[in-house]
Amino acid sequence: MIKIAVTGAAGRMGGRIITAIKEAEGLELAGAAERPGHAMVGQDAGLVAGCGPLGVNISDDLEQVLSGADVLIDFTFPEVTLKNLEICARLGCKMVIGSTGFTPDQREGVARLARKIPVVLAPNMSVGVNACFKLLKEAVQILGDGFDVEIVELHHNKKKDAPSGTAVRMGEVVADALGRDYNECAVFHREGMTGERTHEEIGMQTVRGGDIVGEHTVYFIGMGERIEITHRAMSRDMFARGSVRAAHWLDGKTPGLYDMQDVLGLK
Template sequence: MTKIAVTGAAGRMGGRIITLATESDRLQVVGAVEMAGHPKLGQDAGLVAGCGELGVAITDSLEQALQDADLLIDFTFPQVTLANAEACARLGKGMVIGSTGFKPDERERLRQITAGIPVVFAPNMSVGVNVCFKILKDIAKTLGDGFDVEIVELHHNKKKDAPSGTAVRMGEIVAEALGRDYDRVANYHREGMCGERDPEEIGMQTVRGGDIVGEHTVYFIGMGERIELTHRAMSRDMFARGAIRAAAWLGGKPAGMYDMQAVLGLD
């Protein structure tokens, strides 16, 4: 039984993680964290999540929440995650990180901080998305340079980062498979007389609106034909279920940074 603490315990994602964790025979919720001043502080995390009393009070002290935990499930923001990672590293606790929007230097900083603890870090915890990651690599390698690549992602109007971490990872996977430098070939903006399309570029387009949970399409466009690989998220539960699966898998693992490909046995 792996004991977990959950950040954002009073939010939608935190609540679903707590609820799904109570349904697992491999996990036990022993800590719940929220920001200082949150109106739900002190309340039972299970009752707030709607899954029944757990005897775990929501606190604004990460150290207190981690006291009896083996690992932390963190869906926050890069700056918060980095601070939480420092606490976990200091206390020797593992992490499952679903936060998105990390810049390259922040990702490297995270690697440095967590070098001594086991971590699952993924831009998308969805099982289906991670299957798409594997398929994308195979498609890109097979098609080679004869197809133009464009990536379009859609999310709700509250999402703060763009493009999504999932879209960026898709671009990185395709670029790597084609022997390209993603940071050089990614094109986030076209306007006016921008000239002909560079055959090596990977176009990245972002759509924001309404309550779209998440949708990603990668287009491989050739002469007279195209392939479209699309993943549509219909519920945030898929992210929570992936995090639960990652937490159950991570328990007892040696220090290191793993991704969902490792969790699912796809790497």
């Protein structure tokens, strides 16, 4: 039985992860953490998640939460995630990270700490999205350099980072397959007399509103034809199931930084 701890246990994502752990075979919820002062601290994590009592109370002491855990699943924010990762590295607890919005320096910090413990870091835990990453690479290999590329992503109005980590990863996959540097060719804003679109740029467009879980479309636009690869998330359950799958996959792995392409055997 693999024992899992969850941060942000009283949030929407945390609740779906706790439910996914309860429904999965071979996994057990060992701990649930929230920030100090949260109203749900001390409550049964299963009741808060809506999946029934689990006998695990939400705590604001992460070290105590990790004392009986094999893996921590963390969907918080980069600054919080790095602090949690430092604790995991010190205690020898594996970690699955679904947080997005990391700066290059923060990603280097994750990679450094992953030398001590196995870590899965992915901008999107969905199996379908990771299949799209592979399809995008194959599409570029077929289409070559003859199509303009635009990426549009939509999310709910509470999302704090833009563009989404998934959209950025899609841009990186396409740019790498085309032999370009994503950081040099990504264009995030167009207004006024911008001049003609360059062939090398990859447009990154962001939409925020309502309760959209997540939608990403990559457009390959040629002369007289257009190809669209789209993924739409209907609920957070797919992210939760993917993170639980990653936690299970980490069992027996050596220290290092992995992603969902590793977990799904797509590399």
